[in-house]
Amino acid sequence: MTMTLPLLPALSSLLLLLLYCLSVSCSRLKEQIYQDLDPKQIKSCFRRLNGTTTIGCTSERGGNVGVLLFVDTIAEITILEDPTFAPYVVLVNPEIYSDALLTGLEATGHVTGVILPSVTGGRWAGKVPQPGYSDDSICPNSATSLYKNTSEQCTQGSAWNTPGSGLMWRSFNFPIFYLPDTTTTEDLYTCSLTHNNLTSGLSWPLCSVQLSSNMHAASDSQTCMRRSNLLNNLTPQQFCDPLSDSNLHYFVSARNRTQESGDTRESSPASVILVSTRLDALTMFDQTEVGFDSPTTGLVALLAAAKLVSEKMSSLAYRDGVENIMFLLVNGEAFDNTGSSRLVFDMERGEFPHSLDLSGTDDFANGTQPTLNLTNIRTMIELGQLSNYSSSTLFLHTENNPTGVVGQIEKFSRQNNLTIKKATRTAIPPSSAQTFLSTSPSLHTVFLSNYDTSYTTPVYHSVYDTAQYHNYNHTQGPDQPLVAHLAKVAVVLAQTVISLASEQEADLSPDQVSTLINELLQCYTVSANCSMFHEASSPNPESFPWAGKTVNTPFPQYVGVNPSPHTLQTRKVLQLLTGEKTPLDQNSTDLSDQQTACLTKNSQQSVYSYTFLVGPGCYNGSHVTCASCYQTTVGQSEASSPAFTAGVMESYDWTSGQYPTWTESIWKEISFRSFLQGDPAHDQLVLGVGVAVFLVSMVSVWWVEKNAVLIFPHSGGDYRLGGNLDT
Amino acid sequence: MTAYTFFGCALTAYGTPLAMFLLTISSDPVKIIILILSAFFWLLSLLLSAILWTAVIPLKEELAFGLVFSVLFQEFFRLLIYLLLDRADTYLKKLTETEETQIFANKHILAYVVGLGFGLMSGAFSLVNVLAASLGPGTLGFNGEPHNFFIVSSVMTLCMILLHTSWGVIFFSSLDTGTYWQTGFVIIAHMFVSCLSLLNSYNSGSLYAATILPSYLVLVLSMVLAVKVAGGSLGGLKAAVVGGGRGNVEVQAEQ
Numbered sequence: 001m002t003m004t005l006p007l008l009p010a011l012s013s014l015l016l017l018l019l020y021c022l023s024v025s026c027s028r029l030k031e032q033i034y035q036d037l038d039p040k041q042i043k044s045c046f047r048r049l050n051g052t053t054t055i056g057c058t059s060e061r062g063g064n065v066g067v068l069l070f071v072d073t074i075a076e077i078t079i080l081e082d083p084t085f086a087p088y089v090v091l092v093n094p095e096i097y098s099d100a101l102l103t104g105l106e107a108t109g110h111v112t113g114v115i116l117p118s119v120t121g122g123r124w125a126g127k128v129p130q131p132g133y134s135d136d137s138i139c140p141n142s143a144t145s146l147y148k149n150t151s152e153q154c155t156q157g158s159a160w161n162t163p164g165s166g167l168m169w170r171s172f173n174f175p176i177f178y179l180p181d182t183t184t185t186e187d188l189y190t191c192s193l194t195h196n197n198l199t200s201g202l203s204w205p206l207c208s209v210q211l212s213s214n215m216h217a218a219s220d221s222q223t224c225m226r227r228s229n230l231l232n233n234l235t236p237q238q239f240c241d242p243l244s245d246s247n248l249h250y251f252v253s254a255r256n257r258t259q260e261s262g263d264t265r266e267s268s269p270a271s272v273i274l275v276s277t278r279l280d281a282l283t284m285f286d287q288t289e290v291g292f293d294s295p296t297t298g299l300v301a302l303l304a305a306a307k308l309v310s311e312k313m314s315s316l317a318y319r320d321g322v323e324n325i326m327f328l329l330v331n332g333e334a335f336d337n338t339g340s341s342r343l344v345f346d347m348e349r350g351e352f353p354h355s356l357d358l359s360g361t362d363d364f365a366n367g368t369q370p371t372l373n374l375t376n377i378r379t380m381i382e383l384g385q386l387s388n389y390s391s392s393t394l395f396l397h398t399e400n401n402p403t404g405v406v407g408q409i410e411k412f413s414r415q416n417n418l419t420i421k422k423a424t425r426t427a428i429p430p431s432s433a434q435t436f437l438s439t440s441p442s443l444h445t446v447f448l449s450n451y452d453t454s455y456t457t458p459v460y461h462s463v464y465d466t467a468q469y470h471n472y473n474h475t476q477g478p479d480q481p482l483v484a485h486l487a488k489v490a491v492v493l494a495q496t497v498i499s500l501a502s503e504q505e506a507d508l509s510p511d512q513v514s515t516l517i518n519e520l521l522q523c524y525t526v527s528a529n530c531s532m533f534h535e536a537s538s539p540n541p542e543s544f545p546w547a548g549k550t551v552n553t554p555f556p557q558y559v560g561v562n563p564s565p566h567t568l569q570t571r572k573v574l575q576l577l578t579g580e581k582t583p584l585d586q587n588s589t590d591l592s593d594q595q596t597a598c599l600t601k602n603s604q605q606s607v608y609s610y611t612f613l614v615g616p617g618c619y620n621g622s623h624v625t626c627a628s629c630y631q632t633t634v635g636q637s638e639a640s641s642p643a644f645t646a647g648v649m650e651s652y653d654w655t656s657g658q659y660p661t662w663t664e665s666i667w668k669e670i671s672f673r674s675f676l677q678g679d680p681a682h683d684q685l686v687l688g689v690g691v692a693v694f695l696v697s698m699v700s701v702w703w704v705e706k707n708a709v710l711i712f713p714h715s716g717g718d719y720r721l722g723g724n725l726d727t
Numbered sequence: 728m729t730a731y732t733f734f735g736c737a738l739t740a741y742g743t744p745l746a747m748f749l750l751t752i753s754s755d756p757v758k759i760i761i762l763i764l765s766a767f768f769w770l771l772s773l774l775l776s777a778i779l780w781t782a783v784i785p786l787k788e789e790l791a792f793g794l795v796f797s798v799l800f801q802e803f804f805r806l807l808i809y810l811l812l813d814r815a816d817t818y819l820k821k822l823t824e825t826e827e828t829q830i831f832a833n834k835h836i837l838a839y840v841v842g843l844g845f846g847l848m849s850g851a852f853s854l855v856n857v858l859a860a861s862l863g864p865g866t867l868g869f870n871g872e873p874h875n876f877f878i879v880s881s882v883m884t885l886c887m888i889l890l891h892t893s894w895g896v897i898f899f900s901s902l903d904t905g906t907y908w909q910t911g912f913v914i915i916a917h918m919f920v921s922c923l924s925l926l927n928s929y930n931s932g933s934l935y936a937a938t939i940l941p942s943y944l945v946l947v948l949s950m951v952l953a954v955k956v957a958g959g960s961l962g963g964l965k966a967a968v969v970g971g972g973r974g975n976v977e978v979q980a981e982q
Contacts, residue, residue: 029860033867065864205868675865678874683731686878690738693885697743701750707967712835712959 037184037672043285043463044670045176047215049224049240050336051643051654051661055168056215056284058665059175063212064089064112067202067677068192074101080108085202089113089209091188095127099165106172113211114176115188120468122182123189128469132163132458135284136334139430140164140461143657144336146434152427160429161455168284168461175211177672178285178463191674204679211672216240217665222654224663225644240663241561244640247339248279248329248571249353250306250578251633252313252501255324256607257370266370270378271323273500275493276432277302277383279567281557282334282461286670289558291465292472292525293450293457296557297486298383299570300520302327303577304490304513308506309497310578316502322378325501329574330432331567331639332559334461336660339559339639340435345659346637347373348439353635354606366605374440379405379500381493382433384449388485389470390456395423395449399437402444405500409446412495416510418488425453448489467525474522478514483521487514520573527552533569535616536576539591539624544569546622559639561664571636575611579630582610591627598629609634732861732877740854740881744847744888751839757828758840765808765844765895772804773797773852791925798921801845802914805898808841834903835896835957842895846888854884873932879939883924886942890920893949900956909956916945 047056066089071077074096080088087110092101097116105111119127138161139145139154147153154160179185188209195207217224217240224240257264277298281291290296306327313325332338346352350371356364379402386394394413396406406422413420428434433445450456459465467473472482487510498506516532523530528551533544541547544565555566584597595612602610608631618626643652643659654661704711752758776797786792812819820831830837857880867876894913901909920942926934 029856030863032870032872033860033865034863035869205866205874208864210864673865675863676868677864678732678866678868680729680731682874683729683735686735686739687731688735689878690735690742690881694738694742694746697746698750701743701746703967705750710967711954711963712957713963 034673034675035187037179037674039670039672041179041181041184042670042672043178043180043288044213045172045178045284046213046286046667047171047217047665048243049217049219049221049663049665051221051657053220054171054218056665057172057175057213058215059113059211059213061214063210063214063671064174065208065210065677066112067196067206067208068115068188068674069196069198070189070192071096071101074104077101077104077108079198080105080110083110085204085206086110087112089115089211091115091117091185091192093127094119094124095129097129097133099167099170102167102170102172102176112174113209114174115185115209115211116176116178117185117189118178118180118182119464120180120182120466122186124185125182128459128464129163133464134161134164134458134460134462135168136161136164136282136461137166137169138162138164140334141336141430141434144341144435144660145430146438147427154427154430158425159454161460163458163460168282175213176284177211177213178288179672180288188674195676204682205676207674208677209672209674213667213670215665215667217663220654221661221663224665225649238666240665242640242644243332243335243338243559243662243664244561244638244644245280245331245339245559245564245567246571246636247331247343247639248567248574248634248636250310250327250574250635251369252306252310252325252327252578253318253323254607254633255369257368264370267372267376268321268323269375271321272372272376272378273322273325273497274328274377274380275302275305275325275383275497276328276330276380278333278432279329279331279339279557279570280334280559281465283463285463287556287558288463289556290525290554291461291557292467292470293385293387293389293465294460296521296524297386299329300517300524301386301486301490301493302329302383303520303570303573304487304517305494305497306574307516307577308490308494308508308513312494312498312506312508313501316498316504316506318501319503322501325497326372327574328432329570332641332660333432335559335662337432337435338641338660338662340432341659342639342642343432343637344374344435344439345642345645347371353637364604364606367607369606374436374443377436377440377443379444379446380433380436381405381446381448381497382431383489383493384429384431384447384451385455385457385460386448386450386486386489387457387470388450388482391450392481392485393419393421393450394489395421395452397423397425397428397447397449399428399433399445400442402446405444405446405496408496408499409448409492412492412499415495416488416492418485418492421452423452448493467521472521472525474518474526478511478518480518483514483518484510486517486521487511490517516577523554523569524557525554528555528565528569532573534619535614536569536572537614538572538595538612539614539618539627540595541624546624567636571634572611572613575609575630575632575634576613576615578634579611579613579632581615581628582631584629591624594627594629601629601631606635608632729864730862732866733858736854736861736877736881737858739878740850740884740888743885744843744850744892747843747892748847752843755828755830757823757826757830758836761812761830761837761840762844762847765841766848768804768808769801769845769848772800775800775804790928791922794921794925795918798914798918801849802917805841805845805895805913806902809899809902812837812841834899838896838899839892839957840895841899842892843888845895846891849891850884850888853887854880857881873935875932875935879927879932879935882939883927883942886939886946887920890916890942890946890949893946893953896953896957897949909952912952913949916949920945 045057047058066087067085069088070091072093090111094117117124119125138159140161142154191207196202228238259265278295281289281295283289330339352372353369410420428447431447433447436443490513491508491510495506495508519532523532537545557566584594586597598610598612611630612627613630614624614627641660642648643661752762779796780793861877868874897909898913923938923941926938
């Protein structure tokens with residue numbers, strides 16, 4: 001039959017129908033029914049795994065639908081036990097958000113989602129849970145603690161983080177969304193009040209929401225990594241990624257393995273003074289990991305001290321026995337000290353700052369650094385939380401009696417009017433120092449913090465540890481108490497380090513760094529659109545901050561699974577603060593040519609790292625006017641857990657707890673929409689009506705067709721019945 | 728509102744036309760082809776309506792303007808397909824000589840198939856958007872819209888599909904026999920039902936009864952007229968009800 005001709009245009013017009021439908025009119029009905037939330041406004045709790053467990057939240061594949069109810073006090077949870085209108089999604093008053101609340105919600109069995117509004121404004125402004133709230137546990141990093149199973153270990157009675165809820169480390173089978181936009185949460189509250197009025201009793205239709213945050217990983221890291229590495233598939237699927245970013249290090253003096261005579265030399269034992277702090281923060285919710293007290297105060301103080309030390313040490317000589325000072329920024333410490341574990345692991349294998357595998361390549365023909373390991377470290381000074389929110393006293397936690405260091409710190413603190421006290425608690429707090437001490441137990445260690453026996457900040461590792469909470473305001477200038485305090489700490493630290501390294505007293509004043517500290521605090525905790533980040537960036541017009549949407553939030557300080565903007569930017573800041581401008585041997589005025597010339601200096605040597613940065617006074621608004629090449633001794637090293645390195649992963653016992661094994665789940669979409677949900681009985685009625693209509697019409701049409709001859713006797717056409725009946 | 732509503736609405740609207748298709752058309756390939764051809768003609772009329780709507784920018788928001796011209800275009804294309812099939816009648820008869828089909832022998836069957844084609848495509852366009860929206864967990868009502876929107880849409884769609892079928896029969900027969908008042912009836916009835924549906928968007932659904940009942944009244948009228956025009960009779964219907972199922976014709980025996 002060649003009558004297929006009309007089929008082709010019919011099919012093509014059906015395609016047109018689909019396209020028309022998809023483009024314009026089909027969405028209008030959906031828009032009337034659903035109110036979608038911009039995915040960028042959703043900060044969702046997500047799934048992470050380690051060697052033995054899963055933590056975090058996930059939703060069903062299509063999302064979790066539930067009737068929206070507002071819970072104001074913990075006692076109101078009993079409403080959720082009513083199965084008539086179940087399941088429910090609960091909008092909670094932030095003040096009651098706690099371990100007890102979530103346990104209660106889980107126990108009802110009818111909760112399919114939790115929404116946490118923000119406290120930055122609106123109805124719940126300032127309603128931080130009292131007396132404090134922390135996503136982390138009361139004993140952070142207890143699994144890898146130096147004092148595990150000893151008398152000094154952290155327990156319920158002697159907790160470091162007393163407001164700790166431990167919610168970060170629990171696993172929920174429903175999503176928990178943090179919605180920072182106060183207009184959205186107010187709308188949700190109004191919706192639930194209008195349509196789901198509990199006082200007059202619930203009745204369909206009810207205001208409902210759908211939370212979608214399906215996580216692909218399950219079980220534990222070992223299973224997940226095995227599933228992700230299956231090679232028997234044309235389209236391989238990843239389920240999780242190991243947590244990994246970079247640690248940053250800065251050596252005050254350049255280290256060249258090759259001497260002028262041509263011999264190679266290695267680092268001498270106990271010749272490096274180490275100053276370190278953390279780079280990362282932790283919260284339950286994605287992209288909200290910005291910690292003011294931890295880690296920003298320590299980070300900013302270290303950056304300022306590094307600048308002071310680098311300036312002074314360029315003109316001073318080291319004392320006997322000391323060769324260098326290293327400033328270290330460790331990443332991933334919130335997850336069982338991932339970064340410091342990897343650092344120590346690399347050091348033990350002779351791969352810090354990088355592997356010296358020179359066979360067959362001339363990667364390092366023009367100079368390389370000698371390796372560094374723990375025996376080369378003389379003293380370690382670590383910075384913890386430094387905010388003077390509760391008190392301006394700085395506490396010293398020490399290990400192995402570093403009397404020399406302590407003496408210097410006390411001397412310079414007196415000079416700078418900083419109150420110093422030795423901590424009464426003998427154990428060192430959870431820190432990178434614990435990792436170093438576990439491998440090198442006799443290391444002289446000093447840990448500086450604003451607390452003695454337990455954290456004074458009530459909002460450690462939570463979404464509430466913000467600039468607003470600590471009353472930091474950039475416009476109040478560098479003289480505000482917080483900035484002045486941090487400047488003093490930075491100066492004391494710098495003078496101590498210089499004195500330990502060169503036996504000279506440096507004449508430094510907090511005014512030299514208070515402006516810098518004010519700028520850095522603004523950059524790290526208020527907005528990444530700040531002058532320091534503009535100066536410390538490449539002039540490439542297509543990269544941050546010269547292109548793209550203007551950011552008005554800080555970079556998340558989460559270790560993540562990829563190099564994060566936070567780490568990249570911090571490295572550039574460190575390079576800008578401690579680097580020296582080098583002239584380039586070419587006279588092109590084109591910035592990209594200069595950049596290429598600058599970056600080629602990095603090839604074939606690892607002693608210096610060259611970077612092309614805008615620098616101070618070289619930009620106007622969003623327009624770059626000039627830039628310079630900086631010669632620095634800043635480097636970075638991998639911060640992912642040793643358990644995921646090539647040689648270790650195949651035979652590693654994942655339940656042993658020897659190394660941290662944290663991975664992050666992969667997910668496809670996170671979405672949120674609100675709508676009105678109709679009576680299920682109505683739905684079933686409609687289905688019943690449809691089936692009935694179909695059956696009745698089938699029967700009727702069949703009957704009419706069978707009796708067509710009788711019903712249409714005068715239809716006046718030829719019938720070919722049989723062939724011998726012709727009218 | 729979930730899969731229940733989706734299937735319920737789909738079956739309500741498309742149940743009867745599906746039954747008609749399955750039982751009267753699907754067995755005959757030529758009927759299927761003519762069905763698709765007439766559906767395509769309806770699509771062309773929609774294309775023309777859309778072009779007009781895009782072209783006349785100031786009246787884009789006025790639903791009534793687009794609606795009136797859409798009705799006129801649909802009827803125009805019904806005329807076009809009539810003319811096409813009429814002109815090609817001999818050729819089509821020759822082409823289907825070897826096929827066992829009655830469609831070109833009995834003009835009313837052809838008209839019925841064409842009408843059903845129009846109706847199916849019109850029904851598809853009316854409801855597929857609504858059905859897609861009904862699949863999710865939410866329902867209308869945030870801004871005071873009526874909750875029974877989905878089922879009412881399906882009921883209206885069913886009405887339109889059956890109306891198109893009847894009008895096809897009436898239209899073709901009227902042009903064959905020259906009874907042009909029936910042609911006028913089709914056009915006026917179509918305009919009436921379409922304009923009546925404009926009332927649906929007012930008063931958030933309280934006027935649903937005022938649009939559905941008259942539309943179904945017009946449907947009954949059109950079906951009765953169509954059956955009459957196709958040669959049906961009340962007596963025949965009674966005979967079928969009483970002694971139905973024999974399926975043979977009583978012929979006067981030759982003396």
